[in-house]
Amino acid sequence: MSQPPRIEVENLTVTFGEGRRHVVAVDRVSFRVEPGESYGLVGESGSGKSTVLRAICGLAPIEGGRVLIDGQNLTGARSRAFTRQVQMVFQDPYGSLHPRHTIDRILSEPLSIHGFQGRDQRITQALEDVGLDPAFRFRLPHQLSGGQRQRIAIARALILEPTVLLLDEPTSALDASIQAEILNLLTRLRREKQLTYLFVSHDLAVIDHMCDRLLVMRGGKAVEEMTDGALASRDVDSDYTRALMKASEGFVRPGAA
Amino acid sequence: MSQAHTTPPTLREWLSTDTPRSRFQARSIAIWNAWRTLSSNGLAMLGLAIIVVLVLMALFAPWIATHEPNAQNLTGRLNPPGWEGHLLGTDELGRDIFSRIVFGARVTLYIVALVAVTAPVFGLIVGTVAGTMGGWTDRVLMRMTDIFLAFPRLILALAFVAALGPGIFNAVLAIALTAWPAYARVARAETLTVRRSDYIAAARLQGASTFRIITGHVMPMCLSSVIVRVTLDMAGIILTAAGLGFLGLGAQPPQAEWGAMISTGRQYLLSHWWVATIPGIAILTVSLGFNLLGDALRDVLDPRAATK
Numbered sequence: 001m002s003q004p005p006r007i008e009v010e011n012l013t014v015t016f017g018e019g020r021r022h023v024v025a026v027d028r029v030s031f032r033v034e035p036g037e038s039y040g041l042v043g044e045s046g047s048g049k050s051t052v053l054r055a056i057c058g059l060a061p062i063e064g065g066r067v068l069i070d071g072q073n074l075t076g077a078r079s080r081a082f083t084r085q086v087q088m089v090f091q092d093p094y095g096s097l098h099p100r101h102t103i104d105r106i107l108s109e110p111l112s113i114h115g116f117q118g119r120d121q122r123i124t125q126a127l128e129d130v131g132l133d134p135a136f137r138f139r140l141p142h143q144l145s146g147g148q149r150q151r152i153a154i155a156r157a158l159i160l161e162p163t164v165l166l167l168d169e170p171t172s173a174l175d176a177s178i179q180a181e182i183l184n185l186l187t188r189l190r191r192e193k194q195l196t197y198l199f200v201s202h203d204l205a206v207i208d209h210m211c212d213r214l215l216v217m218r219g220g221k222a223v224e225e226m227t228d229g230a231l232a233s234r235d236v237d238s239d240y241t242r243a244l245m246k247a248s249e250g251f252v253r254p255g256a257a
Numbered sequence: 258m259s260q261a262h263t264t265p266p267t268l269r270e271w272l273s274t275d276t277p278r279s280r281f282q283a284r285s286i287a288i289w290n291a292w293r294t295l296s297s298n299g300l301a302m303l304g305l306a307i308i309v310v311l312v313l314m315a316l317f318a319p320w321i322a323t324h325e326p327n328a329q330n331l332t333g334r335l336n337p338p339g340w341e342g343h344l345l346g347t348d349e350l351g352r353d354i355f356s357r358i359v360f361g362a363r364v365t366l367y368i369v370a371l372v373a374v375t376a377p378v379f380g381l382i383v384g385t386v387a388g389t390m391g392g393w394t395d396r397v398l399m400r401m402t403d404i405f406l407a408f409p410r411l412i413l414a415l416a417f418v419a420a421l422g423p424g425i426f427n428a429v430l431a432i433a434l435t436a437w438p439a440y441a442r443v444a445r446a447e448t449l450t451v452r453r454s455d456y457i458a459a460a461r462l463q464g465a466s467t468f469r470i471i472t473g474h475v476m477p478m479c480l481s482s483v484i485v486r487v488t489l490d491m492a493g494i495i496l497t498a499a500g501l502g503f504l505g506l507g508a509q510p511p512q513a514e515w516g517a518m519i520s521t522g523r524q525y526l527l528s529h530w531w532v533a534t535i536p537g538i539a540i541l542t543v544s545l546g547f548n549l550l551g552d553a554l555r556d557v558l559d560p561r562a563a564t565k
Contacts, residue, residue, distance in 0.1 A: 057462055080464045092455060095454055099478075100478065104280060109463065138279065139275070
């Protein structure tokens with residue numbers, strides 16, 4: 001292959017705490033994501049999937065292994081160039097927006113950090129991209145609904161024009177109808193801006209809808225990697241994946257089969 | 258919605274729209290809403306009125322005072338309120354007590370204002386830096402704070418003034434030096450609750466420097482607690498200043514200062530009650546005013562109590 005993968009994770013290990021409270025959150029996980037691909041990480045809570053994202057962007061310490069973006073090894077504090085390239089959308093839209101900053105400030109801050117020109121125009125464009133009325137621009141986050149807040153969080157991540165978007169359960173804090181809207185928005189944005197997604201979720205149905213390939217994780221370890229097609233044909237190897245698939249089908253009334 | 262109007266919106270409409278059009282309008286609406294909450298609280302308005310009267314009294318002291326505050330009249334000493342145009346009587350040197358109270362407001366306000374712009378700012382910086390950076394910075398800064406907190410406040414202020422020499426400015430310095438650790442603690446506690454939040458992580462991910470995170474993201478979250486703490490501490494600051502004045506370590510004679518006025522009036526308390534009582538009432542009233550306002554500000558500014 002001539003081009004290096006956009007994201008390459010090699011034997012990534014992340015540990016927290018010392019002595020008795022030592023926890024291995026991610027244990028020798030490897031995967032690679034090609035440019036323009038949408039890659040999913042699935043697992044129950046505590047499986048280390050979010051920690052992989054946090055390790056990639058420097059919010060969790062990398063204990064062992066390597067993370068490469070476009071073939072470049074990430075070490076130490078993340079550079080400004082990295083933040084231009086990789087952005088993240090957090091799980092909880094109620095916690096990821098500063099409660100005292102207006103939408104305008106939230107969106108203009110990354111622009112001023114990176115010295116972008118034409119801020120007004122970029123902010124209006126960013127709001128339009130995520131399907132929000134420009135009238136929202138000077139509101140505070142608490143004046144918006146959960147779905148609108150998550151749109152703002154997506155707009156904030158995209159305003160620096162990154163190539164990679166890390167999505168940490170972006171819809172799990174939202175109710176079902178809003179989830180679909182946000183997922184459709186993300187699908188459209190990926191197509192329009194040729195983004196690479198690394199999508200974390202506990203919901204196999206969401207991952208199935210969003211991702212080309214996925215990695216099932218459990219207890220910090222990679223269980224199995226599979227393609228979209230394999231999921232549809234139920235061609236899975238591990239019992240754990242099977243259990244996850246069953247869980248994502250939802251509640252079935254006993255005896256109704 | 259203001260868009261529906263063909264005529265330009267009135268000021269009230271402009272201030273109550275839920276879709277502000279500019280940064281300035283968004284800020285005005287926030288201030289207006291805070292003011293509406295505050296003004297619906299009767300006691301807070303009473304506190305604010307007291308403070309406004311104090312400020313006006315200090316500003317227009319030469320016009321309000323009926324006499325020269327330091328003009329002595331030994332033949333007319335220790336006269337009761339109402340005597341020959343002396344509204345609140347005269348003190349042991351025949352000086353008009355009302356005029357001295359009015360001019361004393363300047364000293365009180367000077368002390369309060371200087372302490373309010375130094376100690377909380379310093380405390381806020383120390384607290385947010387310690388809380389955000391963590392590690393050794395946190396340990397060193399907080400142990401320093403602990404050392405200052407371990408001293409009784411008035412005693413430490415006394416020691417400072419004794420070392421620096423008596424006078425208002427040194428009294429302010431001493432009060433500020435003893436007052437900042439409390440703000441540092443409040444700011445650090447507030448910082449610790451927000452430093453792990455997603456919006457700080459998001460700011461870091463956008464490449465924000467530590468300086469930008471502290472000033473732009475952490476400080477606004479701590480500011481309200483600190484402001485509330487300052488208004489509630491104002492009473493204590495006035496009392497400490499008066500205490501230093503009472504002990505002769507604050508304002509020096511003949512300058513009119515409420516604490517010093519009580520101190521000299523003390524000798525005549527049984528025979529001529531008004532000499533010490535009237536400045537006492539002044540201190541009580543102003544302290545009460547700041548406390549009432551501080552209580553209400555807590556309701557307005559507390560981010561956790563913010564109305565959704």
